[in-house]
Amino acid sequence: MNRDTNKLLQSESEQLKKLQQIVKKSIEDEDLIIQNLLNPPKDILSRGQKISDKVARFGGSWAFIISFFVILILWILFNSLAPTKADFDPYPFILMNLILSCIAALQAPIIMMSQNRQEEKDRKRSENDYLINLKAELEIRALNQKIDLLLEEQIKVLFDSQAKQLEILKSIEKKLTNNK
Template identity: 35%
Template sequence: MSTERLTWHGQHKKTLDRGARAADVMRNKMGSWPFVGAFLAIMAVWAVLNTVGLDRALHWDPYPFILLNLFLSMLAGLQGAILLIAAKRQDAISAALAQHDYDTDVAAKAVIGLLMEVNNRQLEMIMDLRLLVTALHDERSGNPAPAAQ
């Protein structure tokens, strides 16, 4: 059994269903430079093989690359849906974090209020002690006691 403390993000991630986790993974992969580089490399290889391939059999999608355009259109449609799912997930995460912050602020306000009450009681006690010490000092030195304030 692990004794490490689970962060809020870790707890939240445990509540996600498989689709939400998959959307997060795809968003993180598709929104990265390695993905962009691999995507451009695949497009370049596709274009080169279909344009200047040594064998006519390699020209499975000759210029103007209609099959490639179909795949890119399907990819764009999927990316749009994935980005919307990821944005919706990010909104949910932001709302949960905001609620967590609000709950923390409310708890902190209650603790601060309690501490202020304790502080005010301490100040009153200090003032009472000060008056007692002053009265005791005046009584021992023979000075008349000051009028109560």
């Protein structure tokens, strides 16, 4: 019995060592992912990038649309109703068209710069999502390894106990046949 107990204790010890190795490996695998998620690279914005963000934020707002519409109405009303000497842009409003074209020509690339920066932020977010999914996959893999190890050990114990039961049955059978 002492030999069997030592064997069982040794088996349990080996099983615990294997489980510890699985846990250690999964922690090492996850460490890099966690570091990347906790310490994302800082966004260092240049002055131009900050300005393009502000222009894009204002250019895509209702405040811009309403204020621009009000300015255009005032421009048209003043140049249509003012005396001939006071109007600076008479009817076909060539100066107004020139200003609108210039605003559109300048505003479009500035908004595109801001959108490119936003696209870069979205790409970084998707990389973080990928890392989180990878971390979950590693955890699932480690859990599967632990379950496989536990099942393997349980099957060994079951076979060992069946072998012992078989030996006991054989010894009982021997005693019965000797007694007859």
